[in-house]
Amino acid sequence: MARRVHDYDEDDVRVRPGRRGSRPRTRRRPAHEDASGGFVIAVDRGRYRCLVDGGTGDERGVTAMRARELGRKGVVVGDRVALVGDVTGAPDTLARIVRVEPRTSSLRRTADDTDPFERIIVANADQLAIVTALADPEPRPRMIDRQLVAAYDAGMDPLLCLTKADLGDPDALVAEYAPLGVPYIVTRRGGDLDELRGHLAGRTSVLVGHSGVGKSTLVNALVPDAERAVSHVNAVTGRGRHTSSSAIALELPGGDGWIIDTPGVRSFGLAHVDPGNVINAFEDLAEGAAERCPPHCDHFQDDCGLDAWVAEGHASRARLDSLRRLLSSREAESD
Secondary structure (H helix, E strand, O other): OOOOHHHOOHHHOOOOOOOOOOOOOOOOOOOOOOOEEEEEEEEEOOEEEEEEOOOOOOOEEEEEEEOHHHOOOOOOOOOEEEEEEOOOOOOOOOEEEEEEOOOOOEEEEEOOOOOOOEEEEEEOOOEEEEEEEOOOOOOOHHHHHHHHHHHHHHOOEEEEEEEOOOOOOOHHHHHHHHHHOOOEEEOOOOOOOHHHHHHHOOOEEEEEOOOOOOHHHHHHHHOOOOOOOOOOOOOOOOOOOOOOOOOEEEEOHHHOOEEEEOOOOOOOEOOOOOHHHHHOOOHHHHHHHHHHOOOOOOOOOOOOOHHHHHHOOOOOHHHHHHHHHHHHOOOOOOO
């Protein structure tokens, strides 16, 4: 006699597992509590060079790859990461980066001002050294402005580093940026770099600038064993050739800070920048913006309250003009 449907129970049913098995996946991932801490000093084609146990007698360089569990989260020079696997640093070994620690800062740029996708260049730096030649090639104030905006947006302290003073006079450029209160140093070929070393001491500083301004020359002088390639400026175009192809972190002699050399850039997209982050760097104007400006004020409109704030003596006109110049630099570059 045939069995009726309601006579069947779970013991009569055979579940055929799929190709990936019948066990449900879990989103729980290992905590990796025993992971080693590392500092990313270079990135090259999907491989990450990390310094492990830095500042100790057992510090070593470890090559690592990103673990799948990181998903799309990027890893850049300056990141503090957690490593598992072989972290001995022996030849032909490979560790895995399983976690990127929270960043204190992110220096970002976009390919151009219409690109909605931002790119993080360096993480966890606290100072942006904007390297600009006074001649050969000529200074590009709009590029300087845009890099200042990127520094303020990232919460980093800017430093103007004016090179090749033996070929050009720094006075005009120094006067142009004086209202911003940005510290600056002036260097010349073969000159003393003690003042620059003082600004870099105890900090993690990123060196940025377009090609040919002398970044790699400075790096080689500051870190003699860096051996960064240097270039010459094309006499026809007035532009330098890219010699640093990727960012790299280098420890200053004596462990007195880090510098991060970056490839020369010819543009610095700012599509990602929030103007509010820029004005926050101007404490004397930020208070006026909060009290007097209408919501979403771009600080160029007729009802911007900063003009009245300056007229009342709370800040100088030169500071407001400089702020507006920086904000206007977010428009597409024309030089």
